[in-house]
Amino acid sequence: MHELNWGLPVILYLFFGGLGAGAGAVSASVLLRSGGGDQSGPSFDIARWGALIAPPAVILGTGLLVFELGSFQAGHWFRWINLFMVINLSPMSLGSWLLGLFILVSLAYAYTFFKASAKPGDEQHNLRKKLAWAMVPLGIAVALYTGILLGALPARPFWNSPILAMLFLVSALSTGVAAILLARALFGKMLSADDETVENTSAENDSYLLTSSDLLLIGFEVLVVFLFFMYAHLSVGAVEVAVNVVLGGELTTMFWFGFVALGLILPVLIEMKYVLPTLLYQKKYQFPAGMEMLVCGLVILGGFMLRYVVVIAGQVTGPVGI
Amino acid sequence: MTDKPTSLSRRDVLKKATGGAALIASTAAIPGVAQATTQTTKRYAMVIDTRRCVGCHACTIACKTEFDVPLGVNRSWVESIEKGNFPHVKRNFLPRLCNQCEKPPCVWVCPVNATHKRKEDGIVTIDSDICIGCKYCIQACPYGARFINPKTGSADKCDFCLHRVREGLAPACVNTCQGRARIFGDLNDPTSEVSRVLSTNSVTVLRPEMGTEPMVFYIDADHTDERDAARTGQYVRVETHRPNQERV
Numbered sequence: 001m002h003e004l005n006w007g008l009p010v011i012l013y014l015f016f017g018g019l020g021a022g023a024g025a026v027s028a029s030v031l032l033r034s035g036g037g038d039q040s041g042p043s044f045d046i047a048r049w050g051a052l053i054a055p056p057a058v059i060l061g062t063g064l065l066v067f068e069l070g071s072f073q074a075g076h077w078f079r080w081i082n083l084f085m086v087i088n089l090s091p092m093s094l095g096s097w098l099l100g101l102f103i104l105v106s107l108a109y110a111y112t113f114f115k116a117s118a119k120p121g122d123e124q125h126n127l128r129k130k131l132a133w134a135m136v137p138l139g140i141a142v143a144l145y146t147g148i149l150l151g152a153l154p155a156r157p158f159w160n161s162p163i164l165a166m167l168f169l170v171s172a173l174s175t176g177v178a179a180i181l182l183a184r185a186l187f188g189k190m191l192s193a194d195d196e197t198v199e200n201t202s203a204e205n206d207s208y209l210l211t212s213s214d215l216l217l218i219g220f221e222v223l224v225v226f227l228f229f230m231y232a233h234l235s236v237g238a239v240e241v242a243v244n245v246v247l248g249g250e251l252t253t254m255f256w257f258g259f260v261a262l263g264l265i266l267p268v269l270i271e272m273k274y275v276l277p278t279l280l281y282q283k284k285y286q287f288p289a290g291m292e293m294l295v296c297g298l299v300i301l302g303g304f305m306l307r308y309v310v311v312i313a314g315q316v317t318g319p320v321g322i
Numbered sequence: 323m324t325d326k327p328t329s330l331s332r333r334d335v336l337k338k339a340t341g342g343a344a345l346i347a348s349t350a351a352i353p354g355v356a357q358a359t360t361q362t363t364k365r366y367a368m369v370i371d372t373r374r375c376v377g378c379h380a381c382t383i384a385c386k387t388e389f390d391v392p393l394g395v396n397r398s399w400v401e402s403i404e405k406g407n408f409p410h411v412k413r414n415f416l417p418r419l420c421n422q423c424e425k426p427p428c429v430w431v432c433p434v435n436a437t438h439k440r441k442e443d444g445i446v447t448i449d450s451d452i453c454i455g456c457k458y459c460i461q462a463c464p465y466g467a468r469f470i471n472p473k474t475g476s477a478d479k480c481d482f483c484l485h486r487v488r489e490g491l492a493p494a495c496v497n498t499c500q501g502r503a504r505i506f507g508d509l510n511d512p513t514s515e516v517s518r519v520l521s522t523n524s525v526t527v528l529r530p531e532m533g534t535e536p537m538v539f540y541i542d543a544d545h546t547d548e549r550d551a552a553r554t555g556q557y558v559r560v561e562t563h564r565p566n567q568e569r570v
Contacts, residue, residue: 005457005470070455074475079454082434092458093433154532155427155464237531241549319464319529322416322545322569 002316009068013061014146014307015175017099018168019300020057021146022176023050024106025139028132030210037129040120042206045188047132048113049180054135055106057179058142062099091152095145102138109135143172150314157238158245159314161231167224167306174217175303177210182296185289208278208285211292214299215271222264242317246309250316255309263302267295364443365509366482368496369519370417371541374503377402377415381495381504382563385419388483388494395469396564397480398495403544404559405551414544417504418562419495420467420480421528421536422446428459428468437477443508444537445484450476464532466569482506509537 027050034043066072071079083096112118112128147165154160232243246255270291277283377400385391385398398419406412422439426446429437436453439446453476460468460477471478483493491497496506507516525539547569551558562569 005460068457070457070470070475070477071453072455072475074455074473076454076475079475082436082452082454086433086435088433088435090431090433090458092431092456096433152431153427153462155462315461318466319532320547320549321531322528322547 002318004312004315006068006311006315009064011304011307011311013065013068014168014311015304016057016061016064018143018146018172018307019175019179019303020054020059020061020106021102021139021142022172022174023057023139023179024054024102024109024135024176025143026173026176026180026210026213027051027054028109028135028139030206031128031132032136037125037132038120044120046180046184046206046210048118049183050176051106051110051113051135053176053179053183054139055103055110058099058103058106062103091145091149095142095149098138098141098145102142105131105134105138139176140169143169146172150310153314155319156242156314156317157319158242158317159310160239161228163224163228163231164310167221167228170217170221170224171303171306174214174221175300177214177217178296178299178303181207181210181214182293182300185293185296204285207287207292208275211271211287211295212275212279215268215275218264218268218271218299222260222268225260225264238318238320241320242313245313245317251309251313254305255313258305259302259309262298263305267298267302270295362442363510365537366422366443366445366487366506367509367516367520367537367539368419368422368482368493369505369516369523369525369539369541370543371503371505371519371523372415372417372544373542374501375400375415375417376501377413378500379563380498380500381417384494384498385480388486391478392472395471395478397478399563401563401569402561403546404561405544405546405556407555407557411557414546416540416543417495418465418467418528419538420446420482421465421534421538422480422482424535424537425533427462427464427532427534431458431462433458443487445482445487446479447481447484448477448479450474450478453477464529464534465536 027047030043030050031037031047034041034047037047066080069080083093084100087093087097109128109131112124112131115122115124118124144165147168150156150159151161151164229243229247232239233247245251274285274287274291278285379400382396382399385396389397391397398417401416401418403414403416404411405414422445424444426439429439429446432438432453433456434452434454436450437446437448437459450471455470455475455477457470457477460470463479468477468479470476483491483495486493493504493506496504505516505519507514509517509520511517519541520539523541525541526543526545527536527539528543528545530536546558547560548558550556560569
């Protein structure tokens with residue numbers, strides 16, 4: 001049995017960190033898309049949900065990381081502060097600073113949305129727009145870094161792939177979109193109850209935009225997964241042996257059923273059923289709320305399964321030979 | 323942990339190594355090590371002559387004792403490779419420790435600069451007061467040489483017994499090896515035993531394809547692993563004597 005040095009806290013961190021960073025980046029880009037943040041309406045609502053999801057998700061994930069530290073487990077509870085005493089080229093060092101920065105900026109960004117009366121043109125308007133411009137690159141950087149963290153290790157052939165970071169980025173954006181849509185579907189009534197003036201068509205347009213973006217992101221994710229496995233399978237040696245744990249080993253079911261089938265293919269098929277009529281025949285976009293929640297739940301579950309399988313697979317495989 | 327070289331003079335070192343009867347009994351001076359004052363830069367290396375290893379695990383125990391290593395983890399250990407189909411069988415031993423790589427991947431990933439390769443002697447050390455125990459270096463090591471010390475919560479591994487070597491003594495495992503299978507010394511000293519053994523034998527390192535350029539060399543090491551069993555049709559079993567751990 002191989003030793004699993006990184007367990008559930010790290011898996012959950014990669015999941016929540018990616019989801020939060022994705023939600024933050026998507027929120028800011030949706031906000032900026034609506035006239036640079038000047039227009040009110042459903043875009044603002046979506047941006048608001050993303051802004052409120054991002055900091056708690058990333059803080060929760062980062063907080064879980066602390067529990068996994070050997071120093072914390074041995075009773076040195078604040079030793080992790082050493083991370084912010086130096087900066088070097090270790091992906092973890094760069095990532096820590098990046099996470100710190102993201103948490104601060106996303107908290108400020110969420111603050112501008114925090115009041116129930118938040119709307120374009122209020123006193124936080126300018127701050128919100130400026131922070132949104134920072135949130136897009138920061139969110140992408142945090143999502144990308146989680147993959148670089150794992151990919152930077154030649155001793156872990158399963159992780160040591162340039163495309164793993166890309167996979168994590170696309171997955172982060174797609175789980176971020178799903179989290180926003182899910183939150184809006186679950187709690188949307190609470191927020192927009194006082195905003196009856198918003199046209200329904202506009203709300204549907206924005207929902208359509210997000211769902212079709214999600215469809216596109218998942219499509220890319222399928223392609224990245226394909227490239228990851230094609231190149232690994234066609235190599236010889238450690239990488240080929242390592243991917244066998246997923247292609248025909250202990251993690252096969254979890255990966256192909258849990259991640260690919262439930263987390264990618266099924267949501268893609270459901271989304272296509274509702275998006276394609278609008279996309280191809282310009283029909284009116286309708287996505288039943290229950291179905292939307294199901295798709296979002298599946299995408300989020302898939303994002304977790306991806307992190308789970310990748311983190312475990314990287315640790316149960318290693319260099320071949322001695 | 324200071325990186326200051328030993329303040330002992332050569333005479334002190336020799337005195338220490340040859341002085342008391344107790345010291346004679348428990349330690350051995352190494353030619354390459356004892357010249358502490360003549361050369362400032364050293365390149366410590368170890369050659370392990372597996373032909374002389376009988377798998378007695380005395381090095382494992384000496385290391386455990388020297389550092390009070392907790393149960394379940396090891397800085398140094400011995401693997402045994404059983405292979406062949408009866409009656410053509412062999413059991414080989416492969417003593418393992420940190421390879422003190424010239425290009426240490428563990429050092430490059432440390433986010434808090436707690437581990438570094440010492441310029442003055444090439445030993446890779448860990449400062450357990452700085453280390454946060456993030457386990458990134460454990461993931462980065464292709465040799466599975468690192469572990470979390472349950473007592474300190476920081477990463478730990480073999481450091482060629484830096485505290486002994488500084489004083490001109492041999493590492494505990496070298497000192498205790500009954501078959502003189504472990505040869506330790508300074509590669510910058512061409513007269514040291516390790517230099518002579520290295521230049522007059524064919525040696526290999528572990529996992530050279532990782533590009534880490536190890537400073538631990540093996541004579542006649544058995545590089546067989548379980549994957550070779552399928553190809554050769556032989557029975558092969560590798561035992562690492564590390565609880566819950568396959569060879570990593």
